[in-house]
Amino acid sequence: MNRALVVGCAGYEDPDIAPLRHAQTDAARVADTLRTVCGVDDADLVLLHDNMPASHRPTRTNLLRHLTRMAADPRPDGILYFFFSGHGFQAGDNTQYLLPIDCVRAAVEDTALRFDVIVRYLGAAAAPHLVLFLDACRNVLDGGKAASASLPRVDVDALCPPGVVSFCSCRPGRVSYEVDGIRAGVFTEALCSAFSPAGRCRTIHELDAYLSTQVPALARAHGKPDQRPHSRVEPLGVQHLELVSERTRNQWRATTPIGTERRARRVAPVVPPGAVDDPLLAIDFGTSYSVVSWYRPEGDVLLLPGPDGRPLVPSVLHFLPDMDYLVGAAAVEATPYRPSSTIRHAKRDLGRSAGYSVNGRSIEPVLAVGLILRSLRRNAEEALGTPVRRCLASHPANFTLRQIDTLEQAFELADLTVTRMIGEPNAASLLTLMATPEQEQDYLVVDLGGGTFDVALVEAGEGIAEVRAVTGSNEVGGLDFDDALVAYAEDQLRTVHGWHGELTSTVRDKLRREAERAKRDLGYRDATTMLLTDLDGGSHGLVDISIELDRARFRQLTAELNDTIRSTLGAVFPRLRFGEDVSAWISRGGKVLLAGQGTKIFTVSEQIASVLPGAEVVSSYQETAVAHGLGTQAGVLTGFQRGFLLLNALRFGVGVRVSGKEGSLHLVSPDAGSNKEVMTLLDSSRTIPTRDAESFRLTGKAGTTHEMTFVEIPRSSGLVFGTIPVVATGGDIVLTADVEANGVVYLTLRDEKTDSVSRYQLNKLGQDR
Structure with missing residues (x-):
């Protein structure tokens, strides 16, 4: 939890100490920035300046009171910020002092605050990181005497103690300036700008670089003498410390210069205008396809359509040259014309150090996912005729906590509040209650999506679905089967057909589309053909090449994937707290519930039959199983479905x-x-x-x-x-x-x-x- 002590001393009580014009407003601005940008809660922020009530005026007593309170309440987490704007001086023994507003010029060493004492109290607060922003060298152009011409100016180097992150407003031997035109100090103006959407400084390193250029630039722009900040960043490893809150980072991502979504048509309404108020959506965001559902007050789950009228919306994002973008089926249709401007399967890259280069701009996976989710939200708003702000969401069972956090950030970017995040197989488990309305029944929910494979053991009956064990793999999904076919097709093009053309993004797009089609074909026939048309044959012009593929070859190409499927299916049983082997579970009548389009792959069915011989397979929903389950849970949470209860399980x-x-x-x-x-x-x-x-x-x-x-x-x-x-x-x-x-x-x-x-x-x- 971040904390802050912010001090601004402008109107000194002793007439022998010159007042400053804007120290108090600078302190208020910095406090507001720390609160809104850096995640410092009101309860953890202490602001002292001239215009505050008596208990929060920047006097020596008040400063010591709040410093000792911080030291007495150590919290070994977060960042502790300290900002000071006012006068400082160096005593004869080289001790540095900061001057509170009740400092007495004639007894300055007795009434000021030693800087090393301030640092000692701040250090006792036990925060892992202490960040100092110091402006104790302000120049006074008129309006009284300076602190004293006979007292040496504060040593800037001494204000940057070792082992602490320190930023001072000017270099040693120099002074810093205020600007009446902006009613601020140059240093504070640059500091607040650094944490604005204009500066977007997230880390210590970025802030240091920004201040080093912006402080002198601001001074020049307002006719002031040269002013350059001075910093000390220790230890060096702290340079990448994140200073801004997660919410701020998400807001900055959301305002990356990107255009608007283009649509050829609106989604047809599914309810009369004004019939729905504040709906709770259920969003199954998938690697390949996404489905949005809504539990109707009439008592059933409704799958909401996309602009093309179909509920399965491709999780595909395509950018046009002006950075406007298309989502879903429209993005898929545009891909053959500019494949390099299309982002697919961004879900797989969440939480990883990945990015996409589109039209010379870098797009993070979380932003790509956020734009797709924003389009899904818009689909729902057009279908229901009302704004949508709340949703249930799902995540793969084997997603790491970092991946889940990043997925939640993407929902924030789409301006959606996630009321609950549920594992995908856990959500699909609610469908077992529809298949087993009364008697108790055991199910193994098998969910193979585009990017992940999840398995959940469920006990269902009497309106309760209890998830007993969950496991999964992020190393296998429908995409990996496609990749195996694409690699095979590339090899066949080179070695069998003698094609030596360039594997451009257009050719790769053709390969992937044919791989997806061939994979589906083999689900209901023994052999198929991958047809690649209009390939550049050099002196032969455009050529068409066909590649034969049968089930035996498919098994060979996907053998490693099938092994992972088989081992994951068997791994869920040992996770039971009281243990049970597969044969015992089958003998008790356990059934398999299929979820996800990947379960239509014939080799997946073969692995299920191999691990669970004789178990009955329920395939009523498959690609919409998670969306139906989420929608049912939304009905439970909104009170429209009172007969079902999901008892979830901790995944890890x-x-x-x-x-x-x-x-x-x-x-x-x-x-x-x-x-x-x-x-x-x-x-x-x-x-x-x-x-x-x-x-x-x-x-x-x-x-x-x-x-x-x-x-x-x-x-x-x-x-x-x-x-x-x-x-x-x-x-x-x-x-x-x-x-x-x-x-x-x-x-x-x-x-x-x-x-x-x-x-x-x-x-x-x-x-x-």
Whole structure:
């Protein structure tokens, strides 16, 4: 949690100290910037300036009061910001002082505040990062005396202590300036501009570079002498520290200079005008196709159409030369003309260091997904005749927390509030209640989409679908089967047909479209042909090439993928907390529910039959199973569906690294290398919402910082969620894990000696470090 202390001293009480014009307004502007851009909550921001009430005027007593309060409430997370605008001076012993407004010129060393004392208090607040913005060298052009011509000006280098990120308004030996025309100091104006949509500085490095150019530019533009900022950034690794909040980053992404969506037609309305108020959408955003559903008050799920009248909307984005864009079927139709301007399968790149270059501009995956979701929202608004702001959403079972977070950011970019995020196979599990309205029945939900493969074991009956275990793989999806065919076709073009033309984006687009078609054909016939037309044959002109493909060859080309399908199907049973093998499950009458278009691939059906011989297969929904399940859950949450209940399961387990155990206490050593054991805080596949608590003892001396490291279980995943630094006080630590119905995990640490409490969100650990 970020915190800030912001101080502006303009109207000094002692007439022998010259007033400043805009220090108080600068402080107010910086406070507002930290609040709105950098994620500092009102409760964690202290603002002191001349126009504030008595308790928040920038006097020496008030400054010390708030500094000591911060030091007495250490929080080992986030960033602590300190901004000061006012006079400073250097004493004869080279000690640096900042002057509060009640400083007395004749007794300046006794009434000012030593800078090293300020830094000591700020350091005691225990934030991982301390960022100083200092403007203590302001020039006074008129209106009284300066602080004193006989007292040396504050040493800028000394205002940049080692190990701290510091930004000063000018270089050593120089002064900084105010500009009446903009009613601000040059440094503050540049600082606030850096955190605006114009500057978009996200990190320490970007801010440092921006200030170094903008401060002198602003001074020149307003007729002031040369002013150049001075900085010290330590340690060097902190240069990439994110200063702005996640919401701000999303807003900046949303305002990337991109045009508007072009549409050939509107979506036909599905309800009379004014019939719907504040609908709760259900959005199944897929790698290849997306489906939007809505639970009607009449008691059923309605799949909402796209502009072409079909509910399956291709998750495809195409940019025109002017950066206007097309989405869905229109984007697919435009792709053959400018394939390099088309973005497909952006879902697979969420949470990764990936980007797309389109018309000379870089498009992040999260922005591409946000534009597609915005179009889906518009489809729904046209179909329902009302604005849409709320939705349920789904994610692949094996998505990492980072990928889920990035997907949520994409929904924010589309101006959609996600009320709940549900695993895709978990959402499809609700359909088991439609197939089994009364008697209890076990199901294995098998969901193969374009980019991921998910499996969920479900117990259904009497209106309750309980997800008992979930697993999945991000390494196999329908796209990977297409890729295998594309690679085969390329090889055949070169080695069998002797084609030596260039594999341009247009040719690759043809290959992929033919691969998708051939994959579908083999679902209901033994052999098919991939036909590639109008290829550049050099001196032979345009040529057509056909490539034969049968089921045997397809099995050979996709053998590795099929192995992954088979192993993932079998892996879900060991995840059961009480254990059950496949044969026992089948003998009890377990059924398979298919979801996702990929389950139509014939080799996937073969793997299901191999792992689950004799199990009945239900294929009533397939490509719309997740959308129907999400829509049903939306009906439950809005109260229109009262007969169904989904008991979700936690997809991952959570462990804490410890050095051992002493009775009921888990031991954490200050030496991170000694914490080699992993204790289980939360089991995977536990029904949520849930809560659990464990006690820990920090084995180091009081005042020693210990790192509590949280990892995913099973340990083979190798995922480290992050660490929480905890300072030993001599008391034991009680760690409580709360898991909400949407799968978000909150961690609460309570020190039994001091009774201090800190709260963290598991998927946010490490983002401020």
